[in-house]
Amino acid sequence: MKVLFVGxxxxxxxxxxxxxxxxxxxxxxxxxxxxxxxxxxxxxxSMQWKDIPRFHPDRTRRGFGAKMKAAALRATxxxxxxxxxCVVDRDRDxxxxxxxxxxxxxxxxxxxxxxGVAVESIEAWTLGVPDAMAEVLAVDVxxxxxxxxxxxxxxLVESSGHAEHRPKEALTRIAALGHxxxxxxxxxxxxxxxxxxxxxxxxPEGFAPFADRLRQAFPTxx
Numbered sequence: 001m002k003v004l005f006v007g008x009x010x011x012x013x014x015x016x017x018x019x020x021x022x023x024x025x026x027x028x029x030x031x032x033x034x035x036x037x038x039x040x041x042x043x044x045x046s047m048q049w050k051d052i053p054r055f056h057p058d059r060t061r062r063g064f065g066a067k068m069k070a071a072a073l074r075a076t077x078x079x080x081x082x083x084x085x086c087v088v089d090r091d092r093d094x095x096x097x098x099x100x101x102x103x104x105x106x107x108x109x110x111x112x113x114x115x116g117v118a119v120e121s122i123e124a125w126t127l128g129v130p131d132a133m134a135e136v137l138a139v140d141v142x143x144x145x146x147x148x149x150x151x152x153x154x155x156l157v158e159s160s161g162h163a164e165h166r167p168k169e170a171l172t173r174i175a176a177l178g179h180x181x182x183x184x185x186x187x188x189x190x191x192x193x194x195x196x197x198x199x200x201x202x203x204p205e206g207f208a209p210f211a212d213r214l215r216q217a218f219p220t221x222x
Contacts, residue, residue, distance in 0.1 A: 116210025
């Protein structure tokens, strides 16, 4: 099943592949989504939120909800997709989940939609399963755990005044154990080895409901 993936940046959804002929370069979202729903096509296109135009520039139609509606039209009318998968960082903004939920329930275009909000950022979905990171880096998992932030991963924000509470810095430290960069390739390698059930346990506010919506929107018998 071909779907349009929408996310915040190349770590999330790879490079923009909505242009015909572009080579798919998946990000964390596509990789994890296919771990949950293997029937999602590997050549599915992707777009960043910033590249989706709002059809109505007035203040009443701002935000991610308005962009989801525009993405649904782009998916069906331009890209020939059968579904839409959208993920955004919460980044301490509870309105984002509300906006996406309302938009998904009121789409004019009849298309299956699975949306998710990474709490507080997409880095939590890489940090969530230390075993997967240790496997990619070929190191003892205890070394990975020793570098994890002291706070729960869904409480980590990049704007924290404490460096040890910033998820990107944690990923950089951990990736260095195997002489890797905390880039898209590393994160995708980790996602490919991540057990979705373990990640759902580690990220009950963000990944768990996203995985449930994926299964509901794209059941395996379709």
